[in-house]
Amino acid sequence: MKKKEVSMALESYLEQIAEIQEKFGTVNSSVLAERMGCKRSSVTNALQKLSEKGLINYQSYRPVTLTDAGLEKIKRLDSYHKILADFFTNVLKLPEEFSQEEACRLEHQASSETIERMGLYNKFLHECSNDTFENYIVKNIS
Secondary structure (H helix, E strand, C coil), rough: CCCCCCCHHHHHHHHHHHHHHHCCCEECCCHHHHHHHCCCHHHHHHHHHHHHCCCEEEECCCEEEEHHHHHHHHHHHHHHHHHHHHHHHHHCCCHHHHHHHHHHHHHCCHHHHHHHHHEEEEEEEEHHCCCHHHHHHHCCCC
């Protein structure tokens, strides 16, 4: 299994940056601190780490923006969220609101392999009810 490259906390910062950037174009640390409910020094520390990982463009006292790698990470998290929410709602028959909340928590904790396998299962259920899941996995995992 792959080791997580970005912590759950940093992923939460990244998601907030993406949301603010989408709404306002750029992000400043004071708005991010308010959204995250923490001190600006904590935000600065997180921004430095995200910058070191190449996920954001960051310089002190300048607006923050996502890099292409940061945008890809956000797309992956969004995809994981959708897979998990779909699984919880359609397979486990959990209420939609709970499924969304649970997906939000677990998208940061479950391995990519696990979530991708759940995605294959979701796709299998939607498309291939006449096949066995074991055969479907063999065909779709490279």
